[in-house]
Amino acid sequence: MTGTVAVTAHGLTKSYGHRRAIERVTFEVERGQICGLLGPNGAGKTTTMRVLVGLSRPDDGTAQLLGEPSRLAAGILTRVGVAIDGPAFVPHLSGRRNLELAWRAAGHTWPPPALEESLQLAGLGEALGAKKVKSYSMGMRQRLMLAQALMSGPEVLILDEPANGLDPGEVRTLREHLRRLAERGAAILISSHVLAEIELLATHVVVMNAGAVVTAGRLEDLLGTGTYEFEVDDVAQAGKALRAVAGVRSVTAHGQRLSVTAPGCSVKELNHVLVSAGVGVGAVRATRSLEEAFLGLVGQDDAVR
């Protein structure tokens, strides 16, 4: 099932008044992939997702879902599960009634094909039918929202911060559920601030900053290629020396450790630069966490003095 493009963002640009929310955002998600959409607050993640599901019309560029243009209330959305901008339900109705209305609103006959599976994930028990949504906790609403997104057995999932309000056990259950869906051929685009969660879940990532895509590709490529960690005795001197090297994109410090993003530079070359600058190198590691990679890419880490 992999290899077929299910989500396409091509040159998406969107402004709100004079503020440009996203600019020339381009990436693809194929079937079988779980793609993490990462970025700091205001990076344009939610705007990108809104454009992809037709809730916002781009000023320029095209968005496609399963090969069809995405626009407001497009028919193709019947094959897409969406959770965006947090949960929203009719407060005086039960969770089950809300799911029923959501399903029937599109003209379908109740129940949806993947209802039981999605309800197992939601794990709301008797509260699903007996309690009104207004009495649900934040976590319960979040799980109900996920059940709503998943109950149709979608081929594409677009989830905005789905782990918000979930406890660690629920996050793990969600992760396993999404993996199973991806294995069956679903394409999943998921935004999250919890980088450790994305690192455990995603096969691919798109990193955004200030409305633009900084990098997009396989997670292992982002973590493993051109990223190094040096343990040095003089952080300031090492940072200065490394920044002077052509090809070094970022240098971030964590105590005596330096994370360096330098695609195209070899570790031997960088080590030579440090030694030549009189910096003692205690250890070298050619890998990094997603958090380090992310912070290096969006420039939010400790500045190297």
Added chain:
Amino acid sequence: MLYVELTTQLRRLRSLILLAALAVIPVLAGATEASKAGGRGGPATYSALNFAEGGLDVMVPLLFGLVVSVFGAILGGADREWGTLRYRYVQPVSRGRLMTGKWWALVTCSALAVATFVAVALLTGIMFFGWHPYHVTGSSDLSAAAATWAILGAAGYVTVCLLSMGSIALALGLLLPRSVEALGITVAFLIGSAALDNVSAVHDIIVILPVHYWLRWTQLFGGDASQLIPGLVAQAAGIAIALAAGYLLLARRDPAA
């Protein structure tokens, strides 16, 4: 979408309270009239049909107008207040279907409100005053069958009239941030229109207001029924304008809200 909107609205406590109030009013009125010393207190007590007709006269325009304004304002503003609009669009439900669903829910709620009142009024009237021909003071009585048809026709006409005000409330519900604001403006418009309707100096203005024609249903009881036609035309125009405005407002509203 009709099922969705009706389930959403008719399972609200406030909707049920409104409908219950419409059922209680004729019961209380009937009991009060029947308990008056000396038997029949007025024309409304001659028969169940007189009682139901008298009840409609009391309810139109303000009380029914208030009830239907509540339904319209809530139908228009609920999605925004709950944040469910974006999920309707991604389910996916088009703007046209959304608007059509809200409109038919308003029609159903309005008809239900009038039908509840008329049915309870007839039953209460039968219980307290009996089933007799419709008594017309100073003229010959209408047969019970003719008066029944007149009551049904009046209920239908009143429902259409109420829809024009409900449609205005619906459009305002789509425009304003909160349903209660839409309701307030609609009720102010309703009261203002009803007050102006008695001022002959502004006749040229009041003939374009929907409320001006609302009481013409009384012509069904032995009068000139053709006078209802301008009323129906005026209501249809009001409904069409309000719905068009509502659709445009929905189209301009941020779908992600």
